[in-house]
Amino acid sequence: MxxxxxxxxxxxxxxxxxxxxxxxxxxxxxxxxxxxxxxxxMSAIVKGEKPYDQATVDSALAQFEDTAKKLPxxxxxxxxxxxxxxxxxxSPKVWEDKAGxxxxxxxxAKVVSEAKGKIKDMDSLKANFPAVGKECGGCHETxxxxxx
Ligand code: HEC
Numbered sequence: 169m170x171x172x173x174x175x176x177x178x179x180x181x182x183x184x185x186x187x188x189x190x191x192x193x194x195x196x197x198x199x200x201x202x203x204x205x206x207x208x209x210m211s212a213i214v215k216g217e218k219p220y221d222q223a224t225v226d227s228a229l230a231q232f233e234d235t236a237k238k239l240p241x242x243x244x245x246x247x248x249x250x251x252x253x254x255x256x257x258x259s260p261k262v263w264e265d266k267a268g269x270x271x272x273x274x275x276x277a278k279v280v281s282e283a284k285g286k287i288k289d290m291d292s293l294k295a296n297f298p299a300v301g302k303e304c305g306g307c308h309e310t311x312x313x314x315x316x
């Protein structure tokens with residue numbers, strides 16, 4: 169009886185760990201979807217599809233900053249190989265080249281914080297937004313895989 173309980177407990181712990189890993193990768197996906205929405209809103213302004221709006225810019229940059237702060241803790245070793253339902257999943261390279269991945273996060277954080285004080289109007293948005301977009305693409309190029 170005692171052994172059954174121990175085995176049952178270990179199983180539960182195992183399930184708990186998988187659940188936590190799924191969750192951390194899911195959280196990355198939620199953050200990234202927010203990034204995508206915010207980057208889209210900024211690029212609509214740059215393209216002239218929407219009027220310049222400081223609140224849109226500020227909340228986008230704040231969300232990017234929040235993402236950069238959270239990313240370092242959202243890829244525990246145990247989450248390697250977790251697949252998501254969406255189009256994009258983290259590449260195994262996130263874990264194989266953790267230093268490279270962390271460097272990408274740091275560089276994203278730096279560019280975002282530099283852009284933060286600088287974007288005040290359409291001209292400064294046009295001047296500073298590409299650098300942010302480059303950080304998104306730079307990380308994706310290596311560390312994101314499109315499924316299917
Ligand atoms: C440090 C690396 C890194 C940076 C910087 C980064 N991303 Fe991502 N992004 C990823 C990874 C890894 C994925 C794969 C999905 C996952 O892990 O949840 C991803 C996925 C995405 C997705 C797809 C989400 C889905 O599943 O539908 C979007 C959209 C996205 N990123 C937008 C952005 C935008 C916009 C920026 C810049 C403002 C950005 N990302 C910056 C690493 C990064």
